[in-house]
Amino acid sequence: MTTPVVLSTDGLPEKETAPAWQDWMAQLFSGLETDLYGDTCFDGHLSVAYAGDVMLTKLDAGRHRVVRDGHRLRDSEAAYLKIVAPWSGHAEVQQCGSKTCVSNGSWAIYDTSQPYVVANPQHTEHLIMMVPKQSIAERGLRLDNLMGRSVGGSAGIARIALQTMRSTYQELDQMTAPLARRAGELLVDMVHLSLQALGGQATAVTQKQALYDRICEHVASHVRDPGLSVDQVAEALNCSRRHLHNAFAGRDQSLGGFIQQSRLELCMRELHSPALAHRTITEIAVGCGFGSSAHFSRAFKAHVGMSPSEFRALGH
Numbered sequence: 001m002t003t004p005v006v007l008s009t010d011g012l013p014e015k016e017t018a019p020a021w022q023d024w025m026a027q028l029f030s031g032l033e034t035d036l037y038g039d040t041c042f043d044g045h046l047s048v049a050y051a052g053d054v055m056l057t058k059l060d061a062g063r064h065r066v067v068r069d070g071h072r073l074r075d076s077e078a079a080y081l082k083i084v085a086p087w088s089g090h091a092e093v094q095q096c097g098s099k100t101c102v103s104n105g106s107w108a109i110y111d112t113s114q115p116y117v118v119a120n121p122q123h124t125e126h127l128i129m130m131v132p133k134q135s136i137a138e139r140g141l142r143l144d145n146l147m148g149r150s151v152g153g154s155a156g157i158a159r160i161a162l163q164t165m166r167s168t169y170q171e172l173d174q175m176t177a178p179l180a181r182r183a184g185e186l187l188v189d190m191v192h193l194s195l196q197a198l199g200g201q202a203t204a205v206t207q208k209q210a211l212y213d214r215i216c217e218h219v220a221s222h223v224r225d226p227g228l229s230v231d232q233v234a235e236a237l238n239c240s241r242r243h244l245h246n247a248f249a250g251r252d253q254s255l256g257g258f259i260q261q262s263r264l265e266l267c268m269r270e271l272h273s274p275a276l277a278h279r280t281i282t283e284i285a286v287g288c289g290f291g292s293s294a295h296f297s298r299a300f301k302a303h304v305g306m307s308p309s310e311f312r313a314l315g316h
Contacts (some may be wrong), residue, residue, distance in 0.1 A: 009042055015040070017043065017044075018039065018040055021061070028046070028057070034067075035064065036064050039063070042061070044059070044064075050172075051187060054188065055080075056128070056130075059128055062269070063120055063124075068112065079133040081109055081112075081132075081136060081147075083109050083131070084107065085106075085107035086104050086106075088104060088124065089124030096147055096148050097148075098148030100213045101216030102153075103216060105162075106150055107151050107162055121221070122220065129165055150209055152194075154250045154251050161191060161194045165187060208247055211244075215248075220262065223259070266289075267284055267300065
């Protein structure tokens with residue numbers, strides 16, 4: 001059986017949580033630097049498993065930003081294609097002049113042999129997968145113009161690939177080593193096919209993704225603003241509501257639903273934060289952009305399956 005390696009800040013003294021997380025990220029990801037947005041205590045969990053040469057990591061953590069600087073890259077290091085596929089929260093990926101934002105239902109890819117930045121401005125739960133770069137490059141696919149981009153995930157081969165990544169991670173502990181290796185080879189095939197499809201997409205699709213990325217960035221940075229709405233986003237980005245809705249076509253939710261989910265995920269994080277235990281549920285809801293406590297309570301129960309007070313009690 002393939003046993004995952006689990007790392008968690010649970011049980012550590014608060015002052016040790018931030019440096020412990022930064023050390024783990026550096027050890028697991030070849031010297032990766034981690035910025036915690038100035039936070040001095042941190043809540044984070046990592047579960048790492050291998051499917052042959054493919055590394056799969058479930059990351060459940062507070063807001064943070066990782067940076068791979070050019071001066072830290074070493075020629076002797078093995079190069080990987082790294083994938084981030086959120087279950088919750090967002091990931092903002094920058095590499096080689098490209099910038100993209102992905103959330104649940106989509107995934108982005110970047111190259112560990114080149115500088116990159118990945119920002120997670122709120123609590124996130126991600127699946128991170130690392131595939132040896134050579135295993136894709138040797139198939140003749142040009143990679144440079146595909147890095148730092150969203151591959152998709154709502155349709156086609158990219159959706160099948162996303163489902164395969166998640167299923168493989170969830171079932172790895174039931175696999176023998178030879179079976180896990182074969183599963184890893186299948187994942188490499190899925191990534192290759194997805195990148196082939198991405199390379200053949202029309203410019204119109206790329207423009208649609210670029211608008212989606214801009215929308216995600218705007219929502220992430222204004223989620224606490226009670227005035228954040230479809231109309232406000234349209235005005236801020238200087239585009240029509242029709243273009244906004246078109247950017248979300250084929251995805252699991254509308255822009256309005258995306259805004260509400262972003263606020264709810266932030267509320268969930270803050271309701272379980274020991275540092276905010278002194279704040280009332282209403283204060284937290286208002287601070288996360290909800291204008292009505294009644295609307296917040298209904299939306300929260302529909303999203304989580306329990307009331308905010310019941311959810312908060314589970315975290316204490």
